[in-house]
Amino acid sequence: MSDIKVGIIMGSQSDLPVMAEAAKFLEEIEVGYELTIVSAHRTPDRMIDYAGKAREKGIKVIIAGAGGAAHLPGMVASLTTLPVIGVPVKSSNSIDGWDSILSILQMPSGIPVATVALNGAKNAGILAASIVGAFDETVGNRMEAFKRSMKAKVEDSAEEVEQKGWREILGE
Numbered sequence: 001m002s003d004i005k006v007g008i009i010m011g012s013q014s015d016l017p018v019m020a021e022a023a024k025f026l027e028e029i030e031v032g033y034e035l036t037i038v039s040a041h042r043t044p045d046r047m048i049d050y051a052g053k054a055r056e057k058g059i060k061v062i063i064a065g066a067g068g069a070a071h072l073p074g075m076v077a078s079l080t081t082l083p084v085i086g087v088p089v090k091s092s093n094s095i096d097g098w099d100s101i102l103s104i105l106q107m108p109s110g111i112p113v114a115t116v117a118l119n120g121a122k123n124a125g126i127l128a129a130s131i132v133g134a135f136d137e138t139v140g141n142r143m144e145a146f147k148r149s150m151k152a153k154v155e156d157s158a159e160e161v162e163q164k165g166w167r168e169i170l171g172e
């Protein structure tokens with residue numbers, strides 16, 4: 001898990017509790033990543049530098065999270081040819097989260113950002129690993145195992161509900 005495949009960035013350290021979910025998934029699936037803070041508004045030069053150097057560092061996908069007037073994912077997408085996954089974060093300066101969602105989602109033609117759900121950093125990690133897995137057979141196989149384990153969990157809980165009934169499961 002040494003060579004970096006995924007770059008995780010966020011506008012502020014206050015986004016970390018949400019964004020760490022992407023890092024946790026990548027660790028689980030053993031995909032290398034780096035994680036740092038890059039603010040589109042407070043450190044625009046750092047953002048330009050990060051996006052410009054990402055490819056040569058071995059990054060294949062960027063996950064960018066931000067809240068409120070969430071310009072980081074879109075601006076990074078404008079500065080790189082790497083795929084960018086945007087995570088809208090419900091932050092202290094969000095009205096209700098829709099501001100972050102729409103800031104990241106409603107990109108102009110030519111500069112796409114693959115936007116996940118509000119606070120959906122785990123799905124961003126899963127999507128990034130899927131992109132890496134499309135070209136890396138080992139990671140692709142791990143993603144298949146991950147999907148199989150999800151399926152097994154649902155089948156197990158379906159069996160439990162059918163056998164015990166909902167009252168026993170809810171303790172009513």
Ligand code: RP5
Binds near residue numbers: 011069
């Ligand atoms: C955004 O503003 C950040 O991504 C964060 O979600 C939000 C609040 O930042 P802090 O004021 O907590 O640093 O740019």
